[in-house]
Structures are given as C-alpha cells and as structure tokens.
Amino acid sequence: MPSNACQIADSNNTSLNSDSSRFEAKLVPILTIGFISLFIFAALADMSSFTALIQTSFESAANTFGYSWQILMLVNFLIALAIAFSPLGKKVMGTVKKPTIGTFRWLAMIMCTLLAGGGVFWSAAEPIYHFITPPPIFEGVVGSTQQAVDPALGQAFLHWGFLAWAVLGTLATIVLMYAHHEHGVKLRPRALLFPIFGKKLEDHWLGSVIDACSIIAVAAGTIGPIGFLASQLGYSLELLTGLENNVQSQLMILAVVVSIYSISAASGMDKGLQWLSRLNVIGAFGLLLAMLFLGPTKFILTEFGSAFGDYIHHFGELSLANDKPSWNVWWTWFFWGWFIGFAPMMAIFIARISEGRSIRGLVLAVAIGAPIVTNFWFAVLGGTGIFLELQTPGVISGPLNDGGLPAVLLASLSNLPLSGILLPAFLVLTTTFVVTTGDSMAYSIAMVVSGDNEPDSKHRLFWAITMGVVAAVLLLAGNGGLNALQSFIVITAVPVSILIAFTLISGPIAAYRMTCATKQVAV
Template sequence: MKKLSPVFIISSAITLIFIIWGALVPENLSSVTSVIQTFLQGNFGWLYLTAATAFLVFLLYLAFSRYGQIRLGKDTDKPEFSTFTWLAMVFSAGMGIGLVFWGAAEPISHFHNPPFGKGESAESAALAMRYSFFHWGFHAWAIYAITGLAIAYFAFRKGASQVPSEILRPILGNKVDGGLGRAINVIFIMATVFAISGPLGMGATQISGGISYLTGIQNNFTTQVIVIGVVTVLFMLSAKTGLERGIKYLSNTNVILAIFLLVFVFFTGPTTFILNVFTSSFGDYIQNLPNMSLNQRPFEQSSWFQDWTVFYWAWWVAAAPFAGSFIARVSKGRTVREFVLGVLIVPTIFGILWFSVFGGTAISLEMFDHFGVKEIMENQGVEVALFTILKGLPLGTIISFLGILLIGTFFITTADSGTYVLAMQSTNGNLNPSNSMKFIWGILQSLTAVILLWSGGLGAIVSALIIIGFPLAIILILTMFSLLKSFKNEAEKKSFNEEKEKVS
C-alpha cells in the first residue's frame, strides 16, 4: 500500500474512536448523539428546508440555461455507460435500500399519525402519500445532484483531483490545499461512513425481520450481525471486480428485481386503487410542492416536521458525499442538462411509482380490509411492513423471499459503492483505489453499522446522520456559489475566444 494520506489517517482514527466508544459505553453514545440531534432538528430545520429548495431551483436554472450544454468532461468525451445502466447505478447507490424499507412503512405511519388533521381518515391517507412523495422526491435528489454535479464538473471538466475540497476552490482558492481542505475532506468521509452504515443497519434489520416473519427465527441483534457479516463478505468480493463488472451488473440486477416486484404487487394488489392513488397523489404533490418546500407549520405545537421532513433532509445531506461522489464517477461525458434532468426526474418518478404501489397497497389493506399493518409493525418492527403486505398476496411467501433477495442485492451494491467512494476520497481522489484500501473501509463501515445497532438501533443511526449533516449543509450551500462562479468564468472565456476568432 502506498503512503497513507493525512485525510485517511484522521478519518479512520475518528471512525475507530466512534466504534470503540459505542462498543464500551453504548448508552452514553446513544444519549449524547440524541441530545445533539434534538438541538439541531429543533433549531436548524429552517436551514435544511431552505437549502434543499435552493438546490432544486438552482439545478433547474442550470439545466435550462446556457450552462446546460457544458459537458462533464472534455467536449469530445462520451458517456462510459448506457443510459439504462447509468440510471440503474444512480438509483441503486442513492436510495435502493431506503425505498424498500420505507415503501410501505412510511405511508402507513403517516396515515395513522399525519402532519396535521385527524389520523385514519381519507385526508390523512392523501397526506400520507403526498409527504412520502415529498420526502423521497425532487428535493432529495437535488441534494445528491448538487454534490455529484460539482464533483464531476471539477474532476472531469477542470481536471482537478476527485476530492471533495476541490469543489470549493473557486471561492476558497489555495486554502483547500491546507488544513481547511483536509477538514472538508474528513467531514465528507465521515458523512459517507455514517450514510452507508445507516442503510446497512436498516438493510440488516429488514432482512433479519423478513426472515423472522417468514420462518419464525428470532429477529435480534445477533441475527442482524450475522446478516451484516455475510453481506460484508459478499460486497468485499464484489468490490474487487471494480465498477465495470461488480457494481454495474449488480445495479442492473437490482433494478430488474425491483421492477419485477413492483409489477407483481401492482397486478396482484388493488390495481385500480393504486392507479387512482398514483394520479391523484402525484397531482397533489406537484400542486403543493412550493408550500411543502418551506413550511414547518411553526404555529402548531407539533414535532412532526422535525421528526420526518427535517430528518430526511439531514439524511439526504449526510448521504450526499457518498451518493454524489459515486454519481459523479459514473457520469463522465454527460452534459449538465442530461445530468440534472436524469438525476432529478427519473429516480423521482420511480420512487413515486414505488410508494404508489407499496404504500397504496398498505393503505388499502389498512382502510378497507382492516389488515392491521400498523399493529404488526408495532409488535414486530417497522422492518416487517413490506413482508406483511407481500404475504397477503398470491404466492406471498415466495415473493417475500424475492424481496429479501432484492434487499440483499441493494445492500451489497450500496456497501460496494460506498467502499469505492471511501477508498477514492481517502487516496487523494484516485479513481482506481487499491483493493486493500477498499477492504479497510469495508470492515470499518460494517463495524460502524454494528455499533449503531448495538448502541440504539435505528434511533442511533438517525442521530448520527443528522449530526454529520449539519456542517455538510453549509458546505453544499457554498458549493452552489462555487459552481456558479466557475460556470460564469467558463462562459465568459468561451465568449471571449469566439469574439477573438471572429476578429481574426
């Protein structure tokens, strides 16, 4: 292994300290992070909402402005991957596990406990779908896209090393080469560690919960650790094959399995109801998007928006270094317009379809068949919501095992992608990091997932994501100004050269 970079030494040391802290005094870790989380959610919700909305507006402006024709690479560069594979990799690395985990569980939760109004009503059902679309829609992907666009532009267009601090060079100058730059890079790496560990922890609980629900095997910490151990071995094997093989093929497999599961539930579930949910809820989402984007309803004594919307925005911000870096890596050769519209629209539409099918089916079972999905979730955990609705459909048990397989492949893809990003970020942006560096980060991220589950389950994962998301939100706001400055300089230089050619 080559000489270790200071960023790797610092970030891996912090990760190890966190792991040891959680292993020795898990209650203390849980309580400390919970206090910080509560403070940030209660006092800076406005920052997250404003920033996410600004990112979305800014990206749409770029896509339809003169900057939309700028290519993420040289003018002669072509995309490395087909459009289908590119979008499959973007989606799999971005939200795969989360959608499978929350696709049925979140709408059911909102149906019973809506942001306002009475629960278990037609109004709360509509709100459940609208806010599920909102939390997983355009704003979430805008946060990913602003990060990925900046990294891809500076790395492939400007020839900068693919390290996070380079995206702020236009406004920070040579300061990114010193301590400030290293601090930014460490923050990005720590965010990536927690952003990957969160989905890994959720994936482990859902696989374990699904196995328990279907076979009766106890769903506990030991079972979840075994799941993480098995998947760690699998994603480390995949990581050795690189982007062109392992992640590429797994991503395609993920999307094919997801589409199959989506189509199966659509046709064997309440099809007409799902279609009605999709059309009405999508219109409801678009119509209310401006209002939802900035509204926390401060005059009402409710923590709903802090617990859900602010949490999600902090989660997407925390996940942005990982998802954005990976999306940037696979987007070389795309134009700014292709990148923005592809990353914003296609995954959002797929997510809306996913929630319409799985969330719509769950609400239909709850409202009209009195299936008791919420009661099962309360008794056996949120992670069994998917398997609860699948088991009530034809061939439910077989399809449930297919669901476990889908979660497993998303699990492997997320961890594989994350291992690659961590190795790349901690080796000065090396696009082909060594397998030994991937192995180190693979072990560390799996141990972090175990410690988060040990110290407080999903609650600890939530706390870690929200805490690391706060400094990142500031960095991403600065990224907008850095991108705009660089785009303006490039456009002015191009205009100057064109005028010069006309004169000559």
C-alpha cells in the same frame, strides 16, 4: 545571494512542501478512522450515557438547522433547474463527447446507490405512518380514512422526491466535474469550494477536515442501513422460517451481506457494481409489475395521479412547512440531514460515472426522472398497504405497532396472492440494494482518501470491511448503538450542509466557466 544558496533554499522549501503534502495526505484517514474508533469506544463504554448525549445533540442540531436545511434543499433544486433550462445546460461535462457508461447502467447505478434498503422499507412504511397520523400541515384531515390517502403519499413524495435527489447529484456534481476535468483537481469534497477558493485547499489542513467530515457523514449513513438490514432480515426470517432472531443470526446475515459487497467493491466499478445495479433495476421492475397486477391496480394508479398532482400543486408549501417543529425533527429534518450528509460523496460517485453527459441531461435525470420513478415506487408499495388497511382496519397498522418498520412490508406482501414468492424476492431485493450502496460508498471513500479515481482494490476492500465491522460492533452493543448512529447522521449533516450551501454559488459559477471555456476553444 549566491546561486548555490538559492538552490539550498529551494531545496529546503521543496522538502518542507513535500513533508506538508505527506502529512496532509495522512490527515484524512487519521481523522476518519480516529473518529470512528472513538465513536465505537464511547458506545461500548457506556451505551446509555452515549445514546443520551447523541440524542440531545441530534435534537439540538435539527432544531437549530432544520428550517435552514429546508430552504437549502429548495433553493438548490430551483437553481439546478434554472441552469439546466438555460443555455448553460447544453454544456457536455468532461473531456469526452459521448458518455463513457451507457444510459441504462448509469441510471441504474445512481438509483440503486441512493435508494438502498431504506427505499424498500420506507416505501412501504412511511405512507402508512402518515395515513394513520396525518402530518401537521394537513390540519383537519382524519387519519385512516380515504381523505388521508393523498396527504400520506404526498408527504412521502416530498421526502423521497425532487429536493432529496437534487441535493445528491446536481449542483455539487457540476462543480466537481468542472474542478476535476477542467483544472485537474482531485475528486474530493473540498473540490466543491474550488470555483470560489481555487486550489488553496488542495494541500491545506482545512481541506482534510472537510473531506473527513464528509466521509464520516456518509459512513454513518451507510453503516446504519447495513446494520438495520441485518436486524430487519433477522426479524423477517424469523416470521418466514422460524429461525430465531437474535444477535448471532443477525451477525451471520451481516457477514453474508458484507462479504458480497466487499467482493463487489474489490472487483471494481466496471464489474461488480454495474452488474449489481443492473440486477437491482431488473428485479425492482419485475416486482413492481407483480405488485401492480397482484395488488389493487386501479387504486394505486388513481391515487398516484391524485397524490402526485397535489404534491406538485402544494410543492412550495410542503417544502417549507414548519408548523410543528417537534414533528419535523423526526421526519423532514431527519431525512434532509441524512441526504445532505450523503451529498458530497454521492456527488463524487455521480461525477465519476457521468463524463460525457450534458448538464441538462444530468439535472433532468437526477432531479426530475429519478424522483418520479421513486415516487411511483412509493405509491405502489405504500399504496398497497393503505388499500389493505382501508379494506380491513388493523391488517397493516397492527403489525406496524407490534413489529415496527420491517413488519409493514411483510404484512402488505403476505396479504397478496403469491406471497410465498413475493416475500423472499423482496428480501433479496432489499439486500442487493444495500449491497450496492455499501459497494459504491466504499469506492467513493477510497477515492477521497487515496486521491485516485481508480483506488487500489485494497483501499476499496478496507473501507467495505470497515463499515461492516462497525455495524457488527454496534449490533453487539445492542439496538441503542445503531439508533445512536442513525441520530448521529443528522449531527454530521451540520458541517456538511455549510459545504453544500457553497454550491448554490459555486454551481452556477462552474457551469458558466465551463461553457465560456468551450466557446473560447471553438473560437
């Protein structure tokens, strides 16, 4: 073939590849925004039918994949520990020898992003639920008695402990650090498959589908808490100030929350997010000390030690408990679906801020240190409510039955000294936790969609506002909209769980290859 013909052929191929690349780049936002729009339209068109469909799909997904998720979560944790304590754990990830972000700020950003407002409300409410009605695995334990304290806290420790944290930031983060820093692959969910498939998915439509599924899952997991925060704060403010808790007041609260985290998202990771995270950790630590000194200190410390010991002793049994699937659907499988759905985007966020950390340091901080701190937090807030209920039956369970989840925290705090200070302080803390999550997830979504580690402020702002707008629409549609979104989180976890399952293989491969590459350079 003449040389000019070859040049024409090469030119045509380049043009085709360029067109394909441009289409692929647009496919992720098209799929994501299109699906979110379809979800809103369906919710507004016929809420009752839509909710029924979501509910049926939710139960089907949980019953079909729930036990597999239990195995996935446990194996993920064990493999992460094995890598961390092997010689591979010494490997420092990234292109720098020292961390680019200080340890305190690093831990603060990670903890605040995961805990969010749910960690505050669930830490007070979940132990009380299990205390009143012990989980099926604790057969023979009588609810609302001293005998039920350790099982109640132990079950809550499982749901917010080692397995939950490990899936969010260990193997998946290791894979992303390897793919991005060793091979220049963009920080996107599809990169979790890089050690197995190489760069084949970088410009492939399947890679876009993987990214879109992960974005939709984390958007659902973030929008839900944002919307519920507005309704919970509305309920709380009505009790504290008499301000009527209606849609209008909830929308006003939502507008304030979205404005705060949108401004923070627009300012960038090095400013707003780090500042919010430090504020959250300092505030949480101060309130934790206040709860300890003003509450039943001896009871909390004693029961934390006892319950945590039982949790460790029965760790495997609790992790794989499947005695009553109908219970697991609404508890363990729901939480596992939520955390798995968050995992790819959370791992991207952690990878973005963890350059210069060793594999061992990452795993010990995320999968060991953070869960222990979280469990102690649950013991303080949840343990206080249990103690009050033991002393005066009905003082916590009554408000729980009447007002639901938000009522537990309010009832617990109102029975402590200085409740006039503690109540508003915890409401502010809950708000800043949710704000931090909205900020960090908007940043992560913008990273994936733009393919840029430093996404433009317009991209970050767009996703921050979009999540707030969706929450507002679902609030206007009624509680069924937010409840449907909460159930939808578990449905989105199905495809994402398949992606996370690959990290059980790609994680060790990535750790091994990073370590081998370092040795070759040294030689």
